[in-house]
Structure formats: structure tokens, C-alpha cells
Amino acid sequence: MQTLMVELDERSYPIHVGPGLIDRGDLYAPYIAGRQVMIVTNETVAALYLQRVKAQLGDYQLAETILPDGEQYKTIDCVEQIWDGLLAARFNRRATIIALGGGVIGDMAGFAAACYQRGIAFIQVPTTLLSQVDSSVGGKTGVNHPRGKNMIGAFWQPRAVIIDTATLESLPPRELSAGLAEVIKYGLIRDLEFLAWLEDNVEALRALDAQALTKAILRSCAVKAEIVAEDETEQGVRALLNLGHTFGHAIETDQGYGRWLHGEAVASGMMMAATLSARLNDLDAAALARVETLLRAAGLPVHAPEGMSSERFLELMRLDKKVLDAGLRLVLLDRLGQARVEANVDEALLVEMLNAYPRATLARQRDDSIG
Numbered sequence: 001m002q003t004l005m006v007e008l009d010e011r012s013y014p015i016h017v018g019p020g021l022i023d024r025g026d027l028y029a030p031y032i033a034g035r036q037v038m039i040v041t042n043e044t045v046a047a048l049y050l051q052r053v054k055a056q057l058g059d060y061q062l063a064e065t066i067l068p069d070g071e072q073y074k075t076i077d078c079v080e081q082i083w084d085g086l087l088a089a090r091f092n093r094r095a096t097i098i099a100l101g102g103g104v105i106g107d108m109a110g111f112a113a114a115c116y117q118r119g120i121a122f123i124q125v126p127t128t129l130l131s132q133v134d135s136s137v138g139g140k141t142g143v144n145h146p147r148g149k150n151m152i153g154a155f156w157q158p159r160a161v162i163i164d165t166a167t168l169e170s171l172p173p174r175e176l177s178a179g180l181a182e183v184i185k186y187g188l189i190r191d192l193e194f195l196a197w198l199e200d201n202v203e204a205l206r207a208l209d210a211q212a213l214t215k216a217i218l219r220s221c222a223v224k225a226e227i228v229a230e231d232e233t234e235q236g237v238r239a240l241l242n243l244g245h246t247f248g249h250a251i252e253t254d255q256g257y258g259r260w261l262h263g264e265a266v267a268s269g270m271m272m273a274a275t276l277s278a279r280l281n282d283l284d285a286a287a288l289a290r291v292e293t294l295l296r297a298a299g300l301p302v303h304a305p306e307g308m309s310s311e312r313f314l315e316l317m318r319l320d321k322k323v324l325d326a327g328l329r330l331v332l333l334d335r336l337g338q339a340r341v342e343a344n345v346d347e348a349l350l351v352e353m354l355n356a357y358p359r360a361t362l363a364r365q366r367d368d369s370i371g
């Protein structure tokens with residue numbers, strides 16, 4: 001097992017990484033002060049891992065909330081089910097929530113913890129690649145609104161993140177690729193050497209090579225932990241973690257939550273951001289081609305959804321949380337391995353880029369990447 005720390009002013013916390021960690025009761029124990037534990041998971045993950053986690057928690061008063069599976073269920077209704085379960089079990093302020101699952105479960109369980117009796121402890125036990133490299137770390141919690149992605153939420157840090165790398169063995173290949181989008185993001189925004197390593201190791205990662213996955217998870221968590229430590233509530237540098245997300249969230253909202261996976265929408269969004277960066281002469285053609293080649297090699301889409309107009313992109317992008325007084329704020333690439341927030345986006349240039357940008361159905365893009 002290897003352990004990284006997220007260093008915060010108020011309360012730092014560990015990220016434990018290794019195979020078999022969901023069976024390590026000693027890793028949960030320090031954060032279960034009140035002896036009351038609510039496990040939040042979904043139907044798919046419950047069938048795979050719930051009994052194993054429960055077996056480690058036999059000495060505690062246990063409750064569970066098993067939610068339906070899918071991004072379309074990342075809603076306030078599902079969070080209410082968690083609150084209802086906590087109240088039905090008569091859990092108090094010293095209760096702990098364990099989020100067992102992917103980013104959808106982690107975001108909702110964290111938000112439920114942030115609000116229950118004005119805040120209780122929670123532990124992240126992420127079981128998708130995306131949640132292991134990104135969503136379990138950093139304390140962004142919340143739900144979607146029909147009008148926009150992640151629009152309701154809170155910053156609420158977990159007490160610990162327990163990453164069992166062996167859980168990735170049951171993850172469908174499409175979900176693994178979605179997780180690789182966020183891994184590639186770290187290379188693009190902060191670490192050119194890691195980006196080059198990903199180019200060399202993308203096949204090993206897709207083949208679930210344990211050593212390669214562990215390295216990718218550790219490096220991703222280290223970059224995220226460093227950025228979150230610098231700027232916990234996204235006043236500045238943390239916005240770089242949003243590379244591709246202004247476009248990506250627009251795609252997820254337009255297509256209906258769950259049709260394009262978050263990682264797929266972010267992949268396409270990062271390609272769009274890179275294309276805009278190239279239009280501004282920050283990236284040369286060779287750098288742009290490297291981004292596209294890597295995303296495709298990871299099994300990810302790079303085109304925008306068929307039929308999504310430039311007007312629709314702009315309408316949804318204007319709802320982005322990075323928008324402040326006026327105008328879009330986009331994360332662009334200065335070069336590979338270095339990003340910036342561009343506050344004065346030239347909308348005419350953006351529209352020109354959107355109009356020229358290729359569109360394709362997700363099914364077509366997935367066929368192309370598999371074939």
C-alpha cells in the first residue's frame with residue numbers, strides 16, 4: 001500500500017492506494033468515531049463489493065442506501081434517500097458515511113454528508129478509475145440539475161480516500177477509458193513527462209496492467225492533491241482541473257445525463273479546448289495531433305455530438321460555474337503540460353471554431369476507436 005496526503009489548513013487526509021484495500025477494516029476504523037456507519041452504493045457495485053465492506057464493519061451499527069445506477073440518478077431525490085436512511089437509523093452527528101462506488105455515488109454521498117445535521121464525516125471508497133484518479137479527492141460534492149451539470153453542491157472533504165486498485169478488474173472497458181480522460185487531463189495541464197509516459201503506456205493501462213494502473217493513479221492523485229492543497233475552493237489555480245469541462249458539461253447536459261459518460265464528454269471537450277488553443281497559436285499542429293492521438297488510443301471520442309449546434313454549445317457554456325461577471329472563462333493550453341484560465345475569450349473566434357468543429361455520433365466514434 002502507498003499513501004499520499006492531501007494537505008489542507010483545516011484537516012489533511014490520506015489517500016491510500018493498493019490492491020485489496022476494501023478488505024482492510026483497520027483503514028476505515030480511525031474515521032468511525034461514533035460507531036454508526038451508513039454505506040452508500042448503487043445496485044451494480046453492491047452486488048460486487050458491498051458484502052466485503054460490511055464484513056469489515058461488523059462491530060458497528062450499520063445502515064445502507066443502495067441507489068439506482070447511472071448519471072441520470074445523480075439527483076437531489078437520491079440524496080434525500082440517503083438522508084431518509086440516516087434519520088430512519090436514528091444516526092447522529094458522529095455517524096460516518098462510506099461512499100462505495102464511482103463518482104456518481106461519491107458526489108452524492110459526500111453532499112449528503114455535507115448537509116446531514118450540518119455536516120458529518122465521510123470516507124471515499126472509489127471503485128472506478130475516474131473516481132480513483134479524480135472525484136474521490138478534493139471535496140467537490142453535489143448533484144446535477146436538469147438545466148446544468150453539478151449545479152447544486154458543496155465543498156466537503158472526505159476524512160480518507162481508500163483506493164482498492166483490484167476493484168478495477170471488474171470495470172467495463174468503456175468506463176476504464178472514461179477514467180483515462182481525467183488521467184490524460186493531468187498530463188495536459190501540469191506534467192509533460194507524465195503525458196509522454198501515458199503515450200507509451202496507454203495500451204498497458206487499457207489491458208489493466210496493475211503496475212501501470214497504480215502508477216497512473218498515484219501520479220494523478222498527486223497532481224490533484226497538490227492543486228487542491230493550493231486552492232481548496234477554486235478561487236484560482238484549481239480551475240485548471242476543469243480543462244475540457246465547459247465544453248464537456250455542455251455535451252452531458254445537451255445529450256441527457258448518462259448518454260455520454262462524463263469522461264467521454266471531457267475527452268471531446270479537451271480536444272475542443274486544445275483546438276481553440278491552436279487557433280490562438282499557443283499549440284502547434286504537432287502538439288494538437290498528439291492530444292488527438294492519445295485520446296483516440298485511450299478509446300475516447302474527440303468529436304462533438306452529431307446535431308449539437310454551436311448556439312446550443314454557447315447557451316449551455318454560459319451556465320458554466322466559472323462564468324463570473326460577464327463572458328466565458330475557459331481553460332486553454334499554453335503548451336502541452338501547461339494550462340491557463342482565459343478570461344477574455346474572443347466569442348467570435350469561439351463561434352468560428354465551434355462551427356468548423358467536426359461532429360459525429362458517439363456510437364460511430366466508439367466503433368472507430370474499437371475498430
Ligand SMILES: NC(=O)c1ccc[n+]([C@@H]2O[C@H](COP(=O)([O-])OP(=O)(O)OC[C@H]3O[C@@H](n4cnc5c(N)ncnc54)[C@H](O)[C@@H]3O)[C@@H](O)[C@H]2O)c1
Pocket residue numbers: 042044045048069070071074101102103104105107127128129130131134135136137138139140141150167168169170171172175178179262263
Ligand atoms: N467531485 C469531483 O471532483 C468529480 C471529478 C470528476 C468527475 N466527477 C463526477 O463523477 C461522475 C462520473 O464518475 P464515474 O465515471 O465513476 O461514473 P459512475 O459513478 O457512474 O460509475 C460508472 C459505472 O461503473 C459502475 N461501477 C463502479 N465501480 C465498478 C466496478 N469496480 N466494477 C464494475 N462496475 C463498476 C457503476 O455502477 C457505473 O455503472 C460524474 O457525475 C462526474 O460529474 C466528480
Ligand SMILES: O=C(O)C(=O)C[C@@H](O)[C@H](O)[C@H](O)COP(=O)(O)O
Pocket residue numbers: 134138140149150182234238239241242245321
Ligand atoms: O476537482 C475539480 O476541481 C475538478 O474540476 C475536477 C473535475 O474533473 C470534475 O468533473 C468536477 O466535478 C467539475 O467540477 P465543476 O465545478 O465544474 O462542476
Ligand SMILES: [Zn+2]
Pocket residue numbers: 134182245262266
Ligand atoms: Zn471531470
